[in-house]
Amino acid sequence: MRVLLFTGKGGVGKTTLAAATGACLARRGRKTLVVSTDPAHSLADAVGSPLGDEPSEVGSFLYGAQIDARTLVDDTWETLRHELTTALSGLGLDALDAEELTVLPGVDELLSLGQVRRLADEGPWENIVVDCGPTAETLRLLALPEAVAGYLRRLPAWRSVTRVARSVDRFAAHVESLRALLTDHETTTVRLVLTPERVVAAETRRTLTALALRGIAVDGVVVNRLMPSPGWWRGAAASWLRTRRAQQEQVIEELRDGGLTGRTLRTVEHRAVEPVGMEALLEIADELYGKASPLVGDVGAAPLLETVEAESGVYLRIVLPLAKDSTVRLARVDDDLAVTVDGFRRLVALPESLRPYTLTGAESDARGLLVHLESPL
The missing domain is CATH 3.40.50.300 (P-loop containing nucleotide triphosphate hydrolases)
Incomplete structure (x- = not known):
């Protein structure tokens, strides 16, 4: 299917x-x-x-x-939400805090x-x-x-x-x-x-x-x-x-x-x-x-992460289609790399072998982002 x-x-x-x-x-x-x-x-x-x-x-x-x-929310989520609110209140949480915790945007x-x-x-x-x-x-x-x-x-x-x-x-x-x-x-x-x-x-x-x-x-x-x-x-x-x-x-x-x-x-x-x-x-x-199948298309999907080794060090390529004016921010969060592009953010788990490395910089090319990682001494 x-x-x-x-x-x-x-x-x-x-x-x-x-x-x-x-x-x-x-x-x-x-x-x-x-x-x-x-x-x-x-x-x-x-x-x-x-x-x-x-x-x-x-x-x-x-x-x-x-x-x-709206009907799905009324019939499905409200039942679970009520159970959670009741249980959390019984575990010592203030009723208002329990209600707030079970609100799911x-x-x-x-x-x-x-x-x-x-x-x-x-x-x-x-x-x-x-x-x-x-x-x-x-x-x-x-x-x-x-x-x-x-x-x-x-x-x-x-x-x-x-x-x-x-x-x-x-x-x-x-x-x-x-x-x-x-x-x-x-x-x-x-x-x-x-x-x-x-x-x-x-x-x-x-x-x-x-x-x-x-x-x-x-x-x-x-x-x-x-x-x-x-x-x-x-x-x-x-x-x-x-x-x-x-x-x-x-x-x-x-x-x-x-x-x-x-x-x-x-x-x-x-x-x-x-x-x-x-x-x-x-x-x-x-x-x-035309005569082609509506199901035929080009996914164009490569793995999100690729490790690239070069004489100057180790790079992690993040394969993304980037516009020329894209705003990109990178940050290290524990063992994850926080990638934010034009306001869209995702935590990307670093490969285990690269977790000891330090993020030192990044640049963009035709295939996405090339992140420079520095080996620990």
Whole structure:
């Protein structure tokens, strides 16, 4: 089974492209589920059919669902949270402190991802296409399994209460399964959607870096709403189209030069009419994929860390797509290297052989960061 996650800046058309991809896979006889975790819930509008929490058939081999995160929070997390609050209060914590400790930011997004995992495990789908929320929410969503695992380890004394310990252990195992799903490059990949504008392209480059830091594979980029070429037409309208198209193509070239090496880039032209329903979605799919499989993309994922030995010392390469104007900060935190790029931070465990070494500097090159480590005397 394959899982494709579509995300992008709000308003770039990711829902339409996710639905078109699902429709294309279904037309080729592959049982496919398109599911939305976007609170905006526009997937039903795109497919032209009402959708609920559980999958319903919207076409031959094609099913759809829209996850209601608020209901999941009410039904799932509140029960565990109440158990934790009660137990921690019984262990001597002030009731207010216990309440504060069991507040988990982003739990609605985490449970939405868990619902996707449940549907993947229980359903007959060959493929799942996920219409994620806008980029910022998606990055938070994809970072949560790792963050929550650390959060659960910090809960004090909960293991002394058997019932709560079992609940937390189940939740921790669930979180770990989500992290494993997201970082399994054979199963799960992200496809970024953008419009050919510099501001949107800059966010896409930052997203590529943030996902690489998390070990999550991006297999391709889709540039949506490319202005049609006016060809040999003349007149004011044709001149405007020609100018706008040239600007868009320049943005695409800059994007290729800014970290997309080795990843598939597809384009879709702007439509005069909003694409709604199966016929319109399949028309987009034909332009997007042609005869190729929608599942084919270039992960472009190398190991995050590579050790490089040179005459001048030992280097640790952190393989990341970096924009020319990226802001990078590095710090040593015990046996980890804290890597922050454009505000996105991750603790990267150093290889055991390099833990005695001292961080002395770093530089960027075409493949990412080259960190200089000095051997202890």
